[in-house]
Amino acid sequence: QQPVQSPQAVILREGEDAVINCSSSKALYSVHWYRQKHGEAPVFLMILLKGGEQKGHDKISASFNEKKQQSSLYLTASQLSYSGTYFCGTERGSGNTPLVFGKGTRLSVIA
Amino acid sequence: GAVVSQHPSWVICKSGTSVKIECRSLDFQATTMFWYRQFPKQSLMLMATSNEGSKATYEQGVEKDKFLINHASLTLSTLTVTSAHPEDSSFYICSAPTHRGNEKLFFGSGTQLSVL
Numbered sequence: 691q692q693p694v695q696s697p698q699a700v701i702l703r704e705g706e707d708a709v710i711n712c713s714s715s716k717a718l719y720s721v722h723w724y725r726q727k728h729g730e731a732p733v734f735l736m737i738l739l740k741g742g743e744q745k746g747h748d749k750i751s752a753s754f755n756e757k758k759q760q761s762s763l764y765l766t767a768s769q770l771s772y773s774g775t776y777f778c779g780t781e782r783g784s785g786n787t788p789l790v791f792g793k794g795t796r797l798s799v800i801a
Numbered sequence: 802g803a804v805v806s807q808h809p810s811w812v813i814c815k816s817g818t819s820v821k822i823e824c825r826s827l828d829f830q831a832t833t834m835f836w837y838r839q840f841p842k843q844s845l846m847l848m849a850t851s852n853e854g855s856k857a858t859y860e861q862g863v864e865k866d867k868f869l870i871n872h873a874s875l876t877l878s879t880l881t882v883t884s885a886h887p888e889d890s891s892f893y894i895c896s897a898p899t900h901r902g903n904e905k906l907f908f909g910s911g912t913q914l915s916v917l
Contacts, residue, residue, distance in 0.1 A: 791846075
């Protein structure tokens, strides 16, 4: 079942912050975050594995609330290079199973 | 460098023709690969799971006779769009499980298909 992302789109000025949310109606044991530029493959950002876990990568971090079946991606002091579409993905099961992606959040950072 | 190679990057074809897209794992074996389709400004939608040496598993609503998947070796999966129509125009992208670190899937670079 496809996770639900919000907002659908957001426009930021350089230096501003943003939060992208991802929720699922099914139990989650991991959430995967990707960023995709137009016409390119998605690029892996991070995976959240444990309940309540918060991971960071440069000025991009994420949290995972296993009980609420939600994850949030935090973009701090946004840069122009952050523009793109962000997808959260959830695993269908364990082992060699595919990721099911949300509809995406289109982020535009302007100068 | 890229660990999943996908070719071609883009293709334009006439309606009614067939198009083959290749996906290769470069330095690892992939018994399973996943094919996704993405329409403009939409999500990556899983089409099918390609299994080496056996039949592919298709998602609900995906026509298996139209989207032929062959996974003949541990490093190669192909997707053939048969009798392509303009509505098949889309971005097709393959992926393979990594079994490395935290990243679950390696993605190919994608194929933009335009059917005239």
